[in-house]
Amino acid sequence: MSLTTKLLNLIGLKKTNKKLPYWLKISTKVPQCIYYFGPFNSFSEAKSLQAGYIEDLMEEDAQGIHIELEQRSQPEKLTISEDDIF
DSSP, rough: OOOOHHHHHHHOOOOOOSOEEOOOOETBBBBTEEEEEEEEEEHHHHHHHHHHHHHHHHHHBSSEEEEEEOOOOOOSEEEEEEHHOO
């Protein structure tokens, strides 16, 4: 493992496959859901659009919003409700 990879792992970052698209994974506590928004071609594209998605969820009275940016293949489901989680 290279020094760069070790450092990235140490600070919680991982090298990612640049061919995979970016997805915003937004989870909410109320309602208990996970939403995937994307795909995006770049990190900066996803980051520039995330505020709009958060605003929409806040207008729907979502609470406990947590955002993650993932580089991955397309999720099986774009919305996972609490019925799907439990």
